[in-house]
Amino acid sequence: MLLEVKNLRVCYATAMLLNDVSMGVSEGEMVGLVGPNGAGKSTLLRTVTGLVRWEKAMMRGMRAGDITIEGSIHFNGERIDSLPAHEIVARGLIHCPERARVFSEMTVTDNLRAGAYLSKDKEEARKNLEQVYKLFPVLKERGNQISGTLSGGERQMLAIGRALMMRPKLLCIDEPSTGLSSKLKAELFQRIKEIRETGIALLLVEQDVSSAFKLATRNYVLSHGRVIAEGTDEELLRDETIRKTYLGL
Numbered sequence: 001m002l003l004e005v006k007n008l009r010v011c012y013a014t015a016m017l018l019n020d021v022s023m024g025v026s027e028g029e030m031v032g033l034v035g036p037n038g039a040g041k042s043t044l045l046r047t048v049t050g051l052v053r054w055e056k057a058m059m060r061g062m063r064a065g066d067i068t069i070e071g072s073i074h075f076n077g078e079r080i081d082s083l084p085a086h087e088i089v090a091r092g093l094i095h096c097p098e099r100a101r102v103f104s105e106m107t108v109t110d111n112l113r114a115g116a117y118l119s120k121d122k123e124e125a126r127k128n129l130e131q132v133y134k135l136f137p138v139l140k141e142r143g144n145q146i147s148g149t150l151s152g153g154e155r156q157m158l159a160i161g162r163a164l165m166m167r168p169k170l171l172c173i174d175e176p177s178t179g180l181s182s183k184l185k186a187e188l189f190q191r192i193k194e195i196r197e198t199g200i201a202l203l204l205v206e207q208d209v210s211s212a213f214k215l216a217t218r219n220y221v222l223s224h225g226r227v228i229a230e231g232t233d234e235e236l237l238r239d240e241t242i243r244k245t246y247l248g249l
Helices: 041-048 051-059 085-090 108-114 122-135 137-141 152-164 182-197 209-215 233-237 240-246
Strands: 003-012 015-025 030-034 067-075 093-096 170-174 201-205 218-223 226-231
Touching (some): 003 041, 015 041, 030 209, 041 051, 041 067, 041 170, 041 201, 051 085, 085 093, 093 152, 108 152, 122 182, 182 201
Parallel strands (some): 093 170
Antiparallel strands (some): 003 067, 218 226
């Protein structure tokens, strides 16, 4: 198992956001993470990639005890839940956050180069950049454009492209299709499928359950911070309660 999460609990003050969550992703696999708003999906990604622990460190001495994290996270055979976020990135576990958070005042090319900030191999960074341009040709066309002037779909492509610059072993993508038209959404999901075909494992949080199910080999359903179901799209859709209550289908 490339990523293995066991009995993960995350509390912000008195609010429990994740409660005894266990899940995993194998090498080369695409796993969907679905469920209603507020289920804890983004919190799970942020905890796995070290961002919640970073928030906890920032609060130390200010509001001690506001964030509590329990459980274990292993990646590529190594326990990582005590590592800082940049060391997790260096191991190949990369987070592409929701709402396409690019550096809006930088050019497209500079955003992509920033994604390789931990790489000391300039030739490898150049090859990675060419791979990103091959996957998203529009980013090469817009190379000198200020990122804040891109369309919503282009910003999302840029955010994913920047995440790919570190050659991830596992790429966690949070809500990539939010706010996109049906045409752009279909194009983006096709690019995500192509990323998986290169051998990169993916953990995908997505509100568009139907699209996520078409891409993922397995899925976890979260509700109120708990994993309430796991399985293929066919297995989950056979359960009428899960389909109607938790997936809105």
